[in-house]
Amino acid sequence: MSIEQVVGLYNYWIVVFLMMTGFYIVIARTNLIKSIIGLNIFQTSVFLLYITMGRINGGTAPIIPAVVADAHAHAHPADAHATDGPAGHSLHETADELIYSNPLPSVLMLTAIVVGIATTALALALIVRIREEYGTVEEDEILELDRYS
Amino acid sequence: MTTFPIIRVVTKLLIPYILLFAFYVQFHGDFGPGGGFQAGVILASGLILYGLVFGLPAVQSVAPPRTIERLMALGVLIYAGTGIATILLGGKFLDYSALEHNFYPHYFPSGQHLGIFLVEAGVGVTVTSVMTMIFYAFAGRNSVE
Amino acid sequence: MNLIAFAILALLAATAVTVARMRDLWAAIMFTGIYSFLSASWMLILDAPDVAFTEAAVGAGIATVLMLSTLALTGKEERATTRSPLIPLLVVTVTGGALIYGTLDMPHFGDPSDPIHLYPNPSFVEKSQEDMHGLPNVVTAILASYRGYDTLGETTVVLTAGIAVILILRRDESHPEQQESP
Structure with a gap:
């Protein structure tokens, strides 16, 4: 063993x-x-x-960090695609680094x-x-x- | 019931914070650890602590058994009622997307968030009242012999 | 951190054995409360704060109170058994040995390639953010929304157990409210 x-x-x-x-x-x-x-x-x-x-x-x-979660919370479903600009990208990267x-x-x-x-x-x-x-x-x-x- | 003064004073000091913490866990459960199950148990333990120190009649005048009995069923009713409401709004049973609204969505929870809030409230009510009722049932029983 | 986990696990095992050896029921119930706290601590280390929370409140709080109130109604000494503990010990050793033999093929602890972490696709944690409009606690999201039917069932089970306890323990004749009601 x-x-x-x-x-x-x-x-x-x-x-x-x-x-x-x-x-x-x-x-x-x-x-x-x-x-x-x-x-x-x-x-x-x-x-x-x-x-x-x-x-x-x-x-x-x-538990998703508040920064990442807030980005989704304030993106209203209608304009969810609009926020997916450069700022959205960097947020996704921070989220990807975390393992849950x-x-x-x-x-x-x-x-x-x-x-x-x-x-x-x-x-x-x-x-x-x-x-x-x-x-x-x-x-x-x-x-x-x-x-x- | 105990007449020991330190226990009585410390209990009186602690209970407001226990109840406050229970409500924090209930309403902050979407953002941090917590939710209806935990909040219900904490709230019930606040009531049970009061009952242990000040006696069953004292806690039963705060939370009468008749009310607690009705709350037991009310919680499940809130939960299932949320499901029925989503059906009536054109969605599937417990499909909270049907609860989407445009009334200041930044301030009032909407859609999934509103659904989870209602459902957790139902769970919290049922768990609190069932745990309190179980304590009443045990404490109200006289010791045999 | 491994050191803390190791200490908690050693205490957990010691507490369980103490409970098994103890004759005094009152002390055994107190040790069950300690056991619950220790397992809640381990759950916290294992990244499950929600469960740790519940276990600490339920196991160390409500369960202890309920068992003590039962004890007040039944008596707190356990009678010394005349039965020999050899057969139970043998059964437990054989079962435990079989289970440990079974664990040798289990996926390793904390390995990201364990089957549980790959199916369903782990990206559902991130995806829940889009479904839930940014609800940070994924556990709550799964509990109340994705697995909403299941939780409805569990809540109903709690209600049913509560009703059953009332039916078993309530005395009709000495019930104060029936005298009050018109």
């Missing part, structure tokens, strides 16, 4: 490690709240997997995080109800109670 491979792949290894820690918590612990914590860790590792894929070395966040990291994974994960917290809240609500009905949040005790009911 070469150094190049380690530098190129360490992000995946970290993600796999975190993912497996979360997975371990989910399968090894019987406490339902602890399982939700494990799921959260698992979920965050998936976010990190996507975000690391969007990164470009030497890139910057996908990929915005697509950011978009996907942004919505996933908020949906994730909403579903986590749903799971926690179910746990509260389970506790009220069974008097415990330990998985094996709940199964035991179900068997003898």
Whole structure:
């Protein structure tokens, strides 16, 4: 295994490690709240997997500098072609020098995080109800109670 | 609810800035990092902080659960309504180019920019009210035994 | 900068392991908040400020509050398990080994010639400026406009989850507003 491979792949290894820690918590612990914590860790590792894929070395966040953006903002659609003179050219060159990291994974994960917290809240609500009905949040005790009911 | 004075005073000092920051993130989301999802969560965390320190009745008199319930649906309605509006203006569903107008376009957002503004507002309203409502649901529940 | 990233990753791994080993649920939830902050820091280094922002607000703020309020309703000690941790450990090691074997063929981190950066054509970032009349934040532009249908769906999912939580946790008889309403 070469150094190049380690530098190129360490992000995946970290993600796999975190993912497996979360997975371990989910399968090894019987406490339902602890399982939700494990799921959260698992979920965050998936976010990190996507975000690391969007990164470009030497890139910057996908937010266009104000100079470039303003040129487009004040170019009304009707006279967009008229402004494409010498000044427009130099602006395009500054824009070309910048490398933007990929915005697509950011978009996907942004919505996933908020949906994730909403579903986590749903799971926690179910746990509260389970506790009220069974008097415990330990998985094996709940199964035991179900068997003898 | 806590009676510890430092927490109460610091919370009162912090909350205006949290709310201000939430609105900044909401309305500046087109220009810098931010947008409806983040702003909604920050605004809700301001309300939740108030609820944690001053008690549930205090925060529920600021943001009554009945209003919050309606706001939950209103946000999605704003979002989908923007889509319907673009259809009525002759475009496709959520095709904001139909929102183009010539009423001082340099000062008022137009076209895509206006569409994104409306949609983010809808997202912000829904996320704020859902997060606040979830907190109400958990905090309003009495501990068993 | 690599040094900072390395420190954050080491802390991230250490926090995750601490959470797994911990019996006290209250402390474990606090460590989950720290874990969220650390992953938000790494996301910031990875040029995703929008996501870092959301993760810090959601993971360290709302999620911690919700879990603590659940804990107040259920009790905060985790019962010591009688089960042996050997089988879960074996499963996790085998799965992790398989996944790491799978990563050996993955495109390298930060390489501009990775498939994700070539398809779709990366010029869409610059082109979005013409479509959006100069909206600087490309993430917002994609979120609300190009992928508008998707975000509408996500917003509806958030609404649905909120309604479901109300339906599960609301008590009809002790609900104060029903007494107020005529």
